[in-house]
Amino acid sequence: MKPESTREDIFYFREVEKAPVSALRVKKETRTDPLLSAVMNMIAGGQPARGDANLKSFLGRRSELSVQSGCLLWGRRVIIPLSLRTQVLRQLHAGHSGIVRMKEIARRSYFWWPNMAKQIKDLAKNCSSCHKVRNNPPLAPLHAWEFSQEPWHREHIDFAGPFEGKMFLVAVDAHSKWPEVAIVKSTTTEKTIEKLGEMFSRFGSASQFVSDNGPQLGSEEMHAFLQANGVQHIKSAPYHLRQNGLAERFVQMMKHALKASQGQGTLQQRLYNFC
Numbered sequence: 001m002k003p004e005s006t007r008e009d010i011f012y013f014r015e016v017e018k019a020p021v022s023a024l025r026v027k028k029e030t031r032t033d034p035l036l037s038a039v040m041n042m043i044a045g046g047q048p049a050r051g052d053a054n055l056k057s058f059l060g061r062r063s064e065l066s067v068q069s070g071c072l073l074w075g076r077r078v079i080i081p082l083s084l085r086t087q088v089l090r091q092l093h094a095g096h097s098g099i100v101r102m103k104e105i106a107r108r109s110y111f112w113w114p115n116m117a118k119q120i121k122d123l124a125k126n127c128s129s130c131h132k133v134r135n136n137p138p139l140a141p142l143h144a145w146e147f148s149q150e151p152w153h154r155e156h157i158d159f160a161g162p163f164e165g166k167m168f169l170v171a172v173d174a175h176s177k178w179p180e181v182a183i184v185k186s187t188t189t190e191k192t193i194e195k196l197g198e199m200f201s202r203f204g205s206a207s208q209f210v211s212d213n214g215p216q217l218g219s220e221e222m223h224a225f226l227q228a229n230g231v232q233h234i235k236s237a238p239y240h241l242r243q244n245g246l247a248e249r250f251v252q253m254m255k256h257a258l259k260a261s262q263g264q265g266t267l268q269q270r271l272y273n274f275c
């Protein structure tokens with residue numbers, strides 16, 4: 001476990017580290033999965049067994065199915081064999097992410113199986129930790145412009161907390177929905193600039209930066225810092241449209257996950273599991 005003093009570090013979340021099961025295992029389990037074997041047989045030119053109801057969801061996708069290195073693909077997504085689905089679902093919900101977030105992770109991680117969306121829903125609904133903290137506030141609505149065409153073009157920034165004595169600086173990429181979260185002890189302009197500088201040095205500056213008019217994010221100093229990095233700063237009007245809905249949504253989901261996972265590891269680990 002890391003010492004307390006490193007808690008202020010920015011944690012960068014990499015998809016690869018969250019890969020729930022290895023390609024090798026998928027390959028091995030696919031080979032012994034009767035349904036997926038039948039699908040592979042069908043792709044190879046065999047005739048599907050007549051009236052096999054289980055094959056139905058594959059038949060409609062037939063032209064988009066392929067086999068690569070022993071794994072079955074639907075488009076770019078790996079089809080997870082039955083024997084690994086429980087494990088993948090459990091991994092998806094490890095940080096007590098809600099339905100929306102779990103589906104987002106599944107989409108970004110490129111995996112799929114028939115009925116996956118329903119099973120995600122059932123799992124999130126039946127988790128006892130999630131039940132204890134459920135208050136179901138409606139998620140912040142998204143402003144039309146929040147669907148960006150390219151990654152790391154527009155970042156939505158917000159603060160969350162205090163939670164367990166810490167504050168969180170959150171940056172969400174409008175295109176990929178990729179979150180960056182820095183746990184910080186204070187939210188002074190100076191600290192915020194330092195953390196944003198670290199993010200920029202990793203990913204390059206975003207072209208646009210959307211925030212509310214909070215004292216740190218709306219300050220002259222912040223404005224100058226962004227200008228020096230070539231970032232256009234857009235301050236969302238608090239009483240007008242909810243332009244920063246993307247960051248707000250993420251913060252709502254993060255709060256839920258951190259509450260539901262209380263007592264299940266350090267704040268840092270729980271944040272990592274969620275993101």
Ligand SMILES: [Zn+2]
Nearest residue numbers: 096127129130
């Ligand atoms: Zn849960």
